[in-house]
C-alpha cells in the first residue's frame with residue numbers, strides 16, 4: 490500500500506517536505522517584485538484571497554489525489570480515473586503538470602544561479618560601501634554575462650539532480666529542518682534593520698493599503714497565478730509528495746500549516762525589501778532585479794553585512810533547492826515507473842533536458858533579449874507567464890473539478906478522513922463551486938482586454954484603465970467571503986486535527 494518510491498517517516502516529514510517545496514524563490518524573489526510591479530496593497534489583498542479561496546482548497550485536493558493514487562502524478566491520475574470510471578481527459582492533469590515542471594525549473598534554476606553567484610559576491614565584499622547605482626550595475630553586469638550565468642545554472646541543476654537521485658528521504662529532509670528556521674530569523678533581522686532606519690511604515694503602507702485603481706485585469710490574473718506558484722500547486726509536485734504521505738495523517742491541518750508558513754515568509758520578504766526601496770528612492774517596480782539590488786546594498790551598509798549577506802543568499806539558494814527537487818520529482822517518478830530504469834538514470838536525463846531549456850532563460854537577458862515568445866516577453870518572461878498564470882491555474886481548476894465531480898463522493902470523503910462531516914462538506918462545496926468559478930472568472934476576465942466590460946473604466950485623458958468604484962463592490966464581497974471562510978475553518982480546525 491506504499492508508493493514504490495518510498496514514504497515519509499511521519500506527518501511532520503511531509504509538512505517539512507511540502508514546506509520546502511512551497512517556500513522558495515516564489516516567496517523571497519518573485520512575491521516582492523510582482524507586488525512592486527502591480528502596485529502594492531490591492532494586489533497583496535487579492536493574492537491573500539486567492540490563497541484562502543483557491544490555494545488552500547486545491548492543495549487539500551491535490552494531496553488527497555496523490556495519497557489515493559500512490560504513484561507518480563501521471564500514473565496516479567490514470568489510477569484515479571479508472572477507479573472513478575471518469576473520462577480520459579482528466580489525465581491531462583498529470584501530463585500538463587510534468588511539462589509545467591520542466592518549464593518552471595528551467596528558469597527557476599537560472600534565478601537560483603543568481604543567488605549562488607551572490608553568495609560569492611557578498612562573501613568577497615563586492616558590495617562593501619557601494620551606492621545604489623553601483624549595486625544596480627553589478628546586477629546588470631551579471632545578467633550581461635551568459636558564460637557566468639551558465640556556470641551557476643549548471644551548478645544548481647547538478648545540486649538538484651544530485652539530491653533527487655538519492656531519493657527524497659535522505660537528501661533534503663534533515664537539511665531543511667535546520668535551514669528554513671534560519672532563513673526565517675534572518676528575514677526578521679533584515680526587517681528589524683529596515684525598521685531601525687525608519688522606513689518600515691512606508692513599506693507597510695505600500696503593501697497593505699489597497700488602492701484598487703491600480704488593479705488591472707492582468708494584476709488579478711498574476712495574483713491568482715502566483716498563489717498557485719507559491720504553494721507549488723497545479724503541476725503535480727504536491728500530488729507526488731502526497732503520494733508518500735501516511736494514510737493516518739490529517740490532510741487539512743497539514744495543508745493549513747504549509748500554506749500559513751509560505752504566506753508568512755512571503756510577507757516577511759516584502760517587509761524586508763520594501764523599506765530599503767523607499768528609504769533610497771528606488772522604484773518598487775524595478776522587476777526581477779529588485780531583491781538582487783536592494784538587499785546587497787543594505788548588507789553593504791550593515792555592520793557584519795559581508796557575513797550576513799553571504800549567509801542570506803546561501804539560505805535563499807537552499808530554499809530554491811528544496812523547491813527545485815519537488816519540481817523534478819513528478820517527471821522522475823513517472824520515468825522510473827514507465828521505463829523501469831533507475832532513479833539516477835531517469836533524473837539525470839530529465840535534468841539534462843531542463844538544463845538545456847534553461848539556456849533560453851540565460852540568454853533572455855543578453856544575446857536573445859530581443860527574441861519574444863509571447864508578445865513583448867523574452868523566453869524567461871514567457872516561461873514564467875505561461876506556467877504560473879496559465880498552466881498552474883488550469884491544472885488547479887481541473888484538480889478542483891476532478892475531486893469535486895470526477896471522483897466518487899465517498900472516495901473523496903474517505904481520503905480526506907476529516908472527523909467533522911460538516912467541515913468536509915464545506916470544503917467540498919467550496920472546491921466544487923467557489924474555487925472553479927473564481928478561477929474561471931479570473932481567467933476569462935484576464936484574457937479580455939482591459940476595460941472591455943465598462944467603458945467608464947477608461948480614463949479619457951490618460952487612456953488608462955482602472956476605477957475604484959467599479960472594482961470595489963466585487964472585492965468587498967470577496968473579502969467578506971474570504972474572512973467568513975477562514976473563520977469557519979479556523980473554528981473547526983481543533984476538532985479535526987490529528
Ligand code: PHE
Nearest residue numbers: 511513514515516718719721
Ligand atoms: N513554490 C515554489 C516557490 O514559491 C515554486 C514551485 C512551483 C515549486 C511549483 C514546485 C512547483 O518558490
Ligand code: NA
Nearest residue numbers: 511512515719
Ligand atoms: Na512559495
